[in-house]
Amino acid sequence: MAYQWNLSQEQYEVKLAEQGGGCGICGRTPSEHRAKRAFAIDHDHRCCRTNSSCGKCLRGILCGDCNGGLGFFQDDPLLLLKALTYLLRWRRLHREDPNPGPH
Known part of the structure; x- marks a missing residue:
């Protein structure tokens, strides 16, 4: 982790x-996440485009689902705002069941 992300284990735990x-x-x-594996180190890809980081562009630590979603x-x-607007519009139009799913 230290080499790839310029982040020590202690810094990871603090973050x-x-x-x-x-x-x-x-x-x-x-422990709550379904994959129960290590979380991803998220960084700004505009700064470091590879699977490593200079250390200055680290944004945070994310679960695999959220990290993949950003990707x-x-x-x-x-684009994320447009996706949010899309989902909220659908919910507003289907108020009778705000949490549709398998019934």
Whole structure:
């Protein structure tokens, strides 16, 4: 971890604690996460485009789902906002069942 992300284990633990012990987005802890594997170190790909980091562009620690989600949306806040708008619009139109799923 130290070589790839310029982050020591101690710094990782401090960062995770600053985030409340869980993913920087969803808040799930490693033990709550379905994969129960190590979380990802998230960094700004505009700075370091590879699977390593200079250490200055580390944004936080994320679970695999949230890290993958950011990647699928190309770290683009506007695209994420459009996705949020899309989901909220659907929920607003289907108020009778705000949490649809298998019944």
